[in-house]
Amino acid sequence: MQRDGVPVSAAELGIALYVDPGMHEVTASAPGFEPVTKQVTLVEGKTETVAIPDLTPKPDTGPTPKQPDTDPSQQAGHRLSPPVSPMRKYIGLGAGGAGVVMVGVGLLFGSQALSKNDEAKKLCGDDLACSSAEFDEGKQLISDGRSKATLSTVFVVAGGAALVAGAVVFLTAPRARAREQATGARIVPVIRSSGAGIGLAGTF
Numbered sequence: 001m002q003r004d005g006v007p008v009s010a011a012e013l014g015i016a017l018y019v020d021p022g023m024h025e026v027t028a029s030a031p032g033f034e035p036v037t038k039q040v041t042l043v044e045g046k047t048e049t050v051a052i053p054d055l056t057p058k059p060d061t062g063p064t065p066k067q068p069d070t071d072p073s074q075q076a077g078h079r080l081s082p083p084v085s086p087m088r089k090y091i092g093l094g095a096g097g098a099g100v101v102m103v104g105v106g107l108l109f110g111s112q113a114l115s116k117n118d119e120a121k122k123l124c125g126d127d128l129a130c131s132s133a134e135f136d137e138g139k140q141l142i143s144d145g146r147s148k149a150t151l152s153t154v155f156v157v158a159g160g161a162a163l164v165a166g167a168v169v170f171l172t173a174p175r176a177r178a179r180e181q182a183t184g185a186r187i188v189p190v191i192r193s194s195g196a197g198i199g200l201a202g203t204f
Helices: 072-077 087-124 135-171
Strands: 022-028 036-042 184-192 195-203
Touching: 087 135
Parallel strands: none
Antiparallel strands: 022 036, 184 195
């Protein structure tokens, strides 16, 4: 309830109020109802009563239709995939690269082992039976050849394992698009008469 735009407390309703003579406006309102406004002109020394009729409920327009949630990424029947972190691919490539290096080092040690073995055969014969004068040198060549052969085996096996692990991690990494073509690669050691090397084969 308001009188001339000023709220009227509930305690003031139904009792006589003293106001200045002249025109006054009384407005009654409530949520969900149409407001009612009454105007009254007061004369000095005379009492006026303002009766407020029952308020009329506002027309029921029904619940406001809820707008469907629209995701820009789903418009035009297209849903964008969440960004895929390339970290797993980087890890796979890193492991594969480390494997390539280790295999290369292993092949290098293998080549050196063959070279030491050839030197020992030239010095002591094919059966590696060295004379007393050549025994120490031949023994050292044979020892070096065996050590390098062992290192070659260790590096080649470890490098091969790293290559396999890197390939598995890389090839099983989530793809940004389902229509991406699968890629695969394999790295194989290549041994020629001129030396050893690394071969890369696959589809990209």
